Amino acid sequence: MVSGTSFHKIWVIESLPAGDLKTGRNLVENQLRQAKHRHPDLAVAFTQPDSKEDMLHVLATIRDEARHQGLGPMIHFECHGCHDGLQTANGEFVLWEDLRQLLIEINQACRVNLVIVLAACNGAHLIKVASKLDRAPFWAIIGPDKPVTAGDLERDVGAFYAKFFESLDADESMAVLNQSVTGTDRKYHFLSAVGLFMKAFASYHKHHCVGRGRRLRVERLVSETQQHPEVARRGVAWARKQIKAAIADDEPYFNEKKTAFFFIDQFPENAVRFPVSYQEAVARPCLQGSMTP
Numbered sequence: 001m002v003s004g005t006s007f008h009k010i011w012v013i014e015s016l017p018a019g020d021l022k023t024g025r026n027l028v029e030n031q032l033r034q035a036k037h038r039h040p041d042l043a044v045a046f047t048q049p050d051s052k053e054d055m056l057h058v059l060a061t062i063r064d065e066a067r068h069q070g071l072g073p074m075i076h077f078e079c080h081g082c083h084d085g086l087q088t089a090n091g092e093f094v095l096w097e098d099l100r101q102l103l104i105e106i107n108q109a110c111r112v113n114l115v116i117v118l119a120a121c122n123g124a125h126l127i128k129v130a131s132k133l134d135r136a137p138f139w140a141i142i143g144p145d146k147p148v149t150a151g152d153l154e155r156d157v158g159a160f161y162a163k164f165f166e167s168l169d170a171d172e173s174m175a176v177l178n179q180s181v182t183g184t185d186r187k188y189h190f191l192s193a194v195g196l197f198m199k200a201f202a203s204y205h206k207h208h209c210v211g212r213g214r215r216l217r218v219e220r221l222v223s224e225t226q227q228h229p230e231v232a233r234r235g236v237a238w239a240r241k242q243i244k245a246a247i248a249d250d251e252p253y254f255n256e257k258k259t260a261f262f263f264i265d266q267f268p269e270n271a272v273r274f275p276v277s278y279q280e281a282v283a284r285p286c287l288q289g290s291m292t293p
Contacts, residue, residue: 006113007074009043011062014078015055015088023119023154024048024078031158035165042165043071052092059102066109073106074115081120100129103137111267112136112193112274117160118143119153124189133200133257136193142177144188156180156188194274197261201254201281209250209282218243254278 010032014024028046036042049055062073080087085095107114116138118126123143130137142160144153156177164173170190177188207213221243225231231239255278259265262274 007072007110007115008041009045009065009071010074010076011058012044012046012076012078013055013058014046014048015050015086016078016080017089017091021150021154023150023157024076026154027076027078027119027158027161031161031165035161038165048089050089052088052094052098055086055088055094056098056102059099059106063102063106063109066106072110072113074117075106076117077120077123079120081118081122081125083122083125086118086120086123096126096128099126100137103129104135107136107138108263108266112139112263112270114138116141116143117157119157120144121147124191127191127196130193130196131200133197133204133261135263136197136261138193140190140192142174142188142190146187148187152180160188193262194276197258198276198281201257205250205282209247214247217247221247250282251278254281 012024012028012032014022016022016024025046028044032044036044047058049058059075062075065071066073077086085093085098087093103114103116114137116126118124118141120143122145124141124145126141126143148156156179159179160173160177163176164170167173174188174190178186180187208217218240222236222240225239225243226236228239258274258276262270264270264274
């Protein structure tokens, strides 16, 4: 349904304290009810986990459904959030790292089509679960990178879904999501696995493959080989020369990580969906702390 991905069912996960505006239920009863009229095949599930354990159980259910029924999910969170994670209705915190493995398993089950919307303060910081170059935990996330009031979230996110299911155009929908923002400082961000992978590899290359970072990496690897009999026999200079030759070309490492991150080893068609190259990655500026994908 979104350019580059697809989903069949929206899971709205609302975990808000008593007395809070129930923005998730309102979304289901308004914009998503209207969306089902436009798209009768769209399924919507609404759940209200109270605790961390309950939330993780919901995600496990989504994973199992995606695995066994082939339904591509889109996950929408309605919670309080911070830079480190989400807060459940009973006050417990679910750290981003707590979500990481389950999101990877869901994304694997739907062949790297998982879209996550976070109607939570600082929700875009979920990108921290994609900072490792092993497996992608989503295709893309949508959320704010700063505190937002419940009223603003309900208005903005509601407008996003109304536009999206009217036009099925992600760019138009993101423009509507940010229409209340003045100036160029966007409140809500669309962050893709492609952009995050490229940024992570650019950071790795900058800090470990060139200049001082590369020299420190060589010396660390030399130190790690000191107890090897062959190094003891041939000497440190020989070991250093071998290590420099071994890490001279990082493109095979890039291709290995790309294959794993986008599950190309399991779904070969993803090589066409994610045609990122080593040359693009190393030429990319490393924007530390930026939400730019």
